[in-house]
Amino acid sequence: MAGTPPATPTRYDGLLAAMPASVAGGAAAGWLLAIPLTLGVGVGSLLAACFVAISLFVVPPE
Secondary structure, eight states: OOOOOSSSOOOOOEEEEEEHHHHHHHHHHHHHHHOOHHHHHHHHHHHHHHHHHHIIIIIIOO
């Protein structure tokens, strides 16, 4: 049937899941560790930006 999603997760699903997870992980690190919360969120956001660049330029959508 046309338009049905694949049955197994693809690498793009993993990249989409890793983006908010990295920001949440940075926020959790900033909250739990002795670093400023803004630094934790900033590092997590930088990592998420790397995932965006990877998903656009290294492994472009088909």
